[in-house]
Amino acid sequence: MFKVDSYLTAKELLEWNISLHLQLETRSVHEHEVFLEAGQSCPYFYYVLKGLLRVYYYDLNGHEMTHWFSAEDTMITSPFSFFKNEPNILYFEALEDTELILITREQFNKIASKFKSTDERLRNLYADFAMVLSRRIMSVHTEPAEERYLKLMEEHPYLFQKAQLTHIASYLGITPQSLSRIRKNLMG
Template sequence: MFSSKPYLDINKLIKWNIEFDLGLTNKSVKKGELFLKEGQKCNHQYYILKGFVRVYYLDLEGNQITHWFCGNDAIITSPFSYVKGERNILYFEAMEDTELVLISMQQLNTLITHIPEIGEGMRQMNAEFAMVLSRRIMSIHTQTAEERYLNLMEQHPLLFQKAKLSQIASFLGITQQSLSRIRKNL
């Protein structure tokens, strides 16, 4: 749903890993596996080589609220934990078998030291992501549920093949029953 490719791609990352002896590690995650849970410290940014991930949190009643979906060439992290060292509240779930490259803060800082443009690229990527997330949050208050559903279908049709309807409804900020009514009416 948000690609890091314009700012950082895997070919450059592999090259820099060798050139600067970063020691990046790969991680394989099976479908359905949680590779980050609430309360765990998030020590990495995760570059998704291949696969699909859902990021969610729990509301006050313990219901899963889908925060984000990520596919190939996306970078995800728990910013509260990774950047600020605060308690992590997110869950990262592999929606299909997923291959990740793990990037620690130290490895990222080494990259930025050797290639200062990486810092600017990360800043731009974070700014763009903040705008995308802000648009999504505002859409909950400025668009009907049907408009949000149609926009999601248009912009991310693959999502409907990879995620459950309950997860999509949660992402849209509606109940699964409302999503069923919208789908029936269309």
């Protein structure tokens, strides 16, 4: 998920790790490693300390579709699995060497309690999720692929350094061939 104001920061997490005795674990994932697969339960909320993740799934035709990217200092999980007991349908892949903080449901709840006593940041976090998701639905309903591509390039240029164009294409909901055609038109 892309960066939003209400994300926890690594600094906060590490402070709370001490003050709340969370005993958070970290994990190193190397480039191209798929560290979570569909069918496996997703026991963690992940904080990306460093690196870049891609989250994808397979559609009914067996095509790999990129659902999200998750960059440095953002958080991500499989809501299907982490919060609910529904089977996870998402694959999590590192697009470069990545450092993760793993947050279990129990640790997440402790943090949530902490929030409760201080402010509404957790709620804002969820609201941000909803807004980002809403905007993406609006975007795919109202903007042609070329426009979505240009916006992505403008707002998240770092993606283009690590993610390949097939990933970008499926994130935009088009084929690599179409993306290629769009890029060619933009060159002209």
